[in-house]
Amino acid sequence: MRGTSVQLDARSLLLYTRGSVPYFRTYPGLYVPQPLLIRPATHGTDLLTAGMDILALTKMNWNNAQLDERDPLTLRTAYRVGSILKHVPPNARIATRYAYYM
Template structure:
């Protein structure tokens, strides 16, 4: 990822969920991406619960706090210092307990800048472009103060076409943190959608934070809860 000299050192964290092989428990998988380098570290979270109100998986306050503390510990081990900014990409909405838990973890590590982003893969409105090709990759539309529509896949001028098999589906990015710069958030997500080094394709729909979390979860579900896991993402490719 390109960085300006004035940019803060940022830790990007993707939070998604997976069921154990027995299907009895719902756990959290985290794929952590370091700055512009794309080095991934895996952290396994606690047990999540399906909310009766929105039917989405969520963490308790204490589990959310511990999850981010563990992720920051891995970051410090890798870099020798804490980040100045944390960006959390989550596959479900944030509850008040999760918001408070993540902020408590950041406060314990004296990190002031925290962006919490819910990335929706379904239910986003579609945009249309004059002609036969779909919208350009990178097309965005801010729907309101906290919602951004973003095409991470789409037509690419360099190829003079859309290099895909199906109609591209946009992502709906919702911020739960007041003051989040949605254009910066969208730019980061667009860059992270091209950082899967284990892929010959130009881009992917999901940012690397969530893409790796999905894939890691499909492996972690076969590992006993009490067993130690490898933290390097290279082991999960």
């Protein structure tokens, strides 16, 4: 089920960001859901709060009609911008506006 989490130890959590949705009574995806491994960089981070924040970020893509995404919007956007920037020559000027990459 989407939102299911399993705490592996004091510093790591598995979180399913894709999965069955109770409202639809089915799993809307084509593939078996794979959980995200969450390991905070600092010791004071609450794993449950981090998991809830990440789950919320997976639903923030307003450019897509899909109910959920595997990766949080912030990471997915960074991956996509990076895939564009890898084709820029070393001495070229890089656009800094977010809208340029959308």
